[in-house]
Every structure is written in C-alpha cells, then in structure tokens.
Amino acid sequence: MTMVHSHASKAGSREQGVGPSRASPAPSSRSRITDARDFGRVAVVMGGSSAEREVSLNSGRGVLEALKSRGVDAHAIDGIPALLDAVRAGHFARVFNILHGQHGGGEDGVLQGALDSLHVPYTGSGVLGSALSMDKVRAKWVWNALELPTPAFIPLPRGTDPASIREAVRVVGYPLIVKPANEGSSVGVSRVFAEKDLDGAVALAQRYPGGLMMETLVRGDEFTVAILGREVLPSIRIVPKGEYYDYNAKYIAEDTQYICPGLEGAPEAGLRALALRAFDALGCSGWGRVDVMRDAQGRNWLLEVNTAPGMTSHSLVPKAAAAAGMDYAELCWRVLETSFDREQGGPA
Numbered sequence: 498m499t500m501v502h503s504h505a506s507k508a509g510s511r512e513q514g515v516g517p518s519r520a521s522p523a524p525s526s527r528s529r530i531t532d533a534r535d536f537g538r539v540a541v542v543m544g545g546s547s548a549e550r551e552v553s554l555n556s557g558r559g560v561l562e563a564l565k566s567r568g569v570d571a572h573a574i575d576g577i578p579a580l581l582d583a584v585r586a587g588h589f590a591r592v593f594n595i596l597h598g599q600h601g602g603g604e605d606g607v608l609q610g611a612l613d614s615l616h617v618p619y620t621g622s623g624v625l626g627s628a629l630s631m632d633k634v635r636a637k638w639v640w641n642a643l644e645l646p647t648p649a650f651i652p653l654p655r656g657t658d659p660a661s662i663r664e665a666v667r668v669v670g671y672p673l674i675v676k677p678a679n680e681g682s683s684v685g686v687s688r689v690f691a692e693k694d695l696d697g698a699v700a701l702a703q704r705y706p707g708g709l710m711m712e713t714l715v716r717g718d719e720f721t722v723a724i725l726g727r728e729v730l731p732s733i734r735i736v737p738k739g740e741y742y743d744y745n746a747k748y749i750a751e752d753t754q755y756i757c758p759g760l761e762g763a764p765e766a767g768l769r770a771l772a773l774r775a776f777d778a779l780g781c782s783g784w785g786r787v788d789v790m791r792d793a794q795g796r797n798w799l800l801e802v803n804t805a806p807g808m809t810s811h812s813l814v815p816k817a818a819a820a821a822g823m824d825y826a827e828l829c830w831r832v833l834e835t836s837f838d839r840e841q842g843g844p845a
C-alpha cells in the first residue's frame with residue numbers, strides 16, 4: 498500500500514491544483530461524473546485502529562486499485578490522524594472512507610464530524626447516520642418508534658448484573674442472540690439455545706468495548722440489501738454452509754452461497770423498500786448496506802445498517818452491484834460520486 502506523507506504530497510497537490518479550495522466546481526447534485534479529474538485528489542482512508550482493521554485494509558486496497566484503474570488520482574491513507582493531517586495541509590479534495598468500526602474507527606461519526614469541520618466532502622453517511630447506525634440499540638429504538646420491524650431486544654449496558662441478564666432472557670426467550678451493541682463483522686456474536694451457553698456468550702460479547710444486547714433469534718433466511726445514492730440494489734440471500742453468517746463465513750470460507758437477487762417479484766420489492774426506509778430512518782446517505790432476517794412466515798426483521806460496508810473480494814455490495822450490471826471499479830466510482838451530494842449541502 499502506498500502511504501501519503503504530508504511533506505511529500507503537498508507540492509504534488511499544489512502542482513495539480515486540487516486542494517480543497519481549488520477542487521473543480523461540483524457538478525449538479527446526483528449527476529454523473531465523466532472525467533476522473535473532477536474528483537480532484539482523493540484520499541482512500543483505510544486501516545485505522547478498530548477491531549476491523551484488517552478487513553478495512555483489504556477493502557481499501559481494492560477500492561484504491563479500482564479508482565486508479567479508472568484514472569482517479571487516489572492515494573491510500575492509514576487511519577484518521579494521518580488523514581486529518583493531510584486534509585488540513587490541503588492535500589485532498591475529497592475522501593473515500595473505507596474505515597470500518599467505532600471508537601475512532603471511522604464509521605461512527607467522529608471522522609465525519611472532523612471532515613465536516615474542515616469542509617472536505619466524503620463518501621457515506623454523515624455524523625448522525627454514522628453514529629446512529631453504529632449504535633445497534635439506538636438504531637432499533639428509532640425503528641421501533643417508526644414501527645419498522647426489528648427483533649425484540651434488551652440492551653445490556655456494560656456491567657449488567659447476572660440477575661438482570663436472567664431477567665432479559667425471560668423477556669427475549671430462547672433461542673436468542675447475544676452481541677456487542679457497537680461492533681461489526683459478527684465479532685462477539687453468539688447464538689444461544691439454552692441456559693448452559695448463556696454465560697459464555699455474554700463473556701465473549703464483553704470482550705469488546707461498549708454495551709451488549711440480547712435479541713430474539715430469527716430463524717429463517719438472511720438477506721442484505723445495498724443502497725447506492727437513492728438506488729436500492731438487488732437483495733442478496735446469504736446461505737452459509739455453517740450455522741450462521743459468522744466471521745469465518747464472512748471473510749474466510751469459500752463455501753457460503755450468495756443468491757442475488759435473493760427474492761423475486763413483490764417480496765423482493767418489499768424487502769428493498771423496507772431497507773431504504775430503515776436507511777432513511779437513521780439519517781443515512783450516500784451508500785450503505787442493510788442486514789435483514791426473513792422468518793419462515795416471510796416477515797422481514799431489520800438487524801442493522803452498515804455505513805461503510807466491506808469492499809473485499811468476499812464482500813456483499815460488490816456482488817449486488819454486479820447483479821445490477823456494475824463492475825467493481827464502476828461501483829467504486831459511483832460511491833465516490835455520492836460525495837458530491839454532501840458537498841452541495843448534505844444529504845437529502
């Protein structure tokens with residue numbers, strides 16, 4: 498990976514005249530960009546310090562190569578401090594954010610606020626959409642308020658005593674899911690079918706920062722729906738070989754099946770419409786991916802929104818884009834285009 502160092506790139510950006518103050522005038526909102534130079538100098542920020550660092554590096558390398566292959570003046574930056582230094586020094590006209598995770602991981606609104614304050618456009622959701630999506634508990638409260646379907650759940654703040662955990666089990670009932678309320682990539686997620694597995698599941702989820710949540714386990718099929726601008730891409734039905742879509746199935750195993758579109762006709766249209774409503778409800782914009790379970794009765798249950806979804810060779814958004822006739826490089830280009838909507842006064 499090529500890293501941009503402040504001292505090395507400053508002159509370059511001057512020569513090219515693409516610092517933030519000199520970027521080409523933004524084209525009209527949601528219009529297509531045809532000339533790579535209109536993007537200016539682009540930072541692809543990846544890596545960082547979250548639990549999902551490795552996944553982010555994989556995604557970032559893919560995005561970087563794809564943008565370069567389309568003639569975009571794109572450069573890798575590892576993590577937020579290096580990015581902010583470079584942006585403040587005027588090296589970049591916009592940011593493709595492919596950091597994953599919270600706590601300065603880049604997906605939780607912190608980076609978004611910093612970039613807003615520096616008036617530098619970026620891909621993906623803004624402060625609110627990023628922060629709310631990262632907090633699975635509060636996202637579900639919003640969906641509940643709007644009567645959008647999401648599995649029953651009980652938040653378990655850090656340090657919840659064993660008696661309260663038992664009480665939560667009585668409310669949620671077996672089988673259930675225990676997960677960290679603010680992580681991703683299925684880390685710390687356990688399915689619990691009986692009392693004997695409860696303590697282990699709680700202990701595992703507690704290894705990650707932040708609170709936990711306990712949620713009704715939905716038995717059925719798993720779907721994910723990618724959103725790009727205002728377009729909803731075909732759904733993907735994920736059929737893991739093992740029990741569920743765990744970290745191994747997501748990033749390592751080669752035997753998970755992906756069926757895209759995941760449904761047809763009215764059920765597919767209904768699933769896509771629900772995903773867009775869930776995305777909008779959390780104030781998300783640009784692009785993202787909504788995870789949904791569908792039970793045996795054909796009812797959809799919202800799990801979460803990912804505001805900087807994976808872009809590795811195993812990732813889902815590229816699969817959905819391919820089904821919509823878009824190759825990986827075109828997808829990266831289209832995601833980068835959505836940064837212009839933000840430049841023009843924020844998401845609709």
Ligand SMILES: Nc1ncnc2c1ncn2[C@@H]1O[C@H](COP(=O)(O)OP(=O)(O)O)[C@@H](O)[C@H]1O
Nearest residue numbers: 648680681682683684713714715741742788800
């Ligand atoms: N309520 C649930 N019912 C059934 N499976 C679930 C449920 N919640 C999570 N899962 C499974 O765990 C995986 C990870 O959970 P998710 O909420 O999407 O968190 P993340 O992807 O951020 O780790 C899902 O892709 C799904 O396979």
Ligand SMILES: [Mg+2]
Nearest residue numbers: 682683788801
């Ligand atoms: Mg998920």
